[in-house]
Amino acid sequence: MSALTVYHLNVSQSERIPWLCEELAISYELKTYKRAPNFAPPEYKALHPSGSAPIIQDGDLTLAESGACMEYIANRYAGGALFLPPTHPAYAQFIYWWHWANGTFQHLLNLALFLSQSGVAHDNPPLGVDEGEDRQRAEYARRAPERE
Numbered sequence: 086m087s088a089l090t091v092y093h094l095n096v097s098q099s100e101r102i103p104w105l106c107e108e109l110a111i112s113y114e115l116k117t118y119k120r121a122p123n124f125a126p127p128e129y130k131a132l133h134p135s136g137s138a139p140i141i142q143d144g145d146l147t148l149a150e151s152g153a154c155m156e157y158i159a160n161r162y163a164g165g166a167l168f169l170p171p172t173h174p175a176y177a178q179f180i181y182w183w184h185w186a187n188g189t190f191q192h193l194l195n196l197a198l199f200l201s202q203s204g205v206a207h208d209n210p211p212l213g214v215d216e217g218e219d220r221q222r223a224e225y226a227r228r229a230p231e232r233e
Contacts, residue, residue: 088143088144089106089111089112089113089114089141089142089143089158089162090113090114090115090116090141090142090143091103091106091113091114091115091116091139091141092116092118092129092132092138092139092140092141092142093115093116093117093118093138093139094117094118094119094120094125094129094138094139095117095118095119095120096120097138097139098138098139098151098187098191099138099139099140099151101139101151101154101155102139102141102151102154102155102158103115105155105158105159105167106158108167109158109159109162109163109166109167111158111162111163125137125138132147133147133148133149135149135150137149137150138151139151139154140154141154141157141158143157143161151187152183152184152186152187156168
């Protein structure tokens with residue numbers, strides 16, 4: 086049995102962790118949980134105080150948050166594969182986009198999903214969704230040349 090255990094909650098960001106382990110050919114044990122009905126079941130929430138997905142255990146370590154789990158696994162089990170070292174000339178851009186995905190972009194995706202399912206009009210002025218999306222698109226377009 087592997088020392089690394091991945092606790093996967095269906096329809097969550099924890100899908101990233103088995104993909105990463107497979108990509109890096111890392112041995113791991115996968116334990117899956119279904120939502121009850123929309124949120125994590127109590128036995129999943131008991132694994133970590135946040136109750137968020139994913140959660141990994143490695144020996145005595147229990148860690149949540151997909152970005153933290155991915156960075157831990159890549160550095161602990163794959164010698165930093167898929168990450169740039171701080172000495173790399175493109176490190177600042179790498180770390181920006183690495184954190185942008187969960188810190189900014191994921192929030193917008195969740196908001197768009199919620200609004201699309203809620204019946205609220207896309208151009209509802211009190212929500213300011215169009216304005217926020219426009220700012221994000223402008224920032225992305227402004228930084229696009231830096232990625233090339």
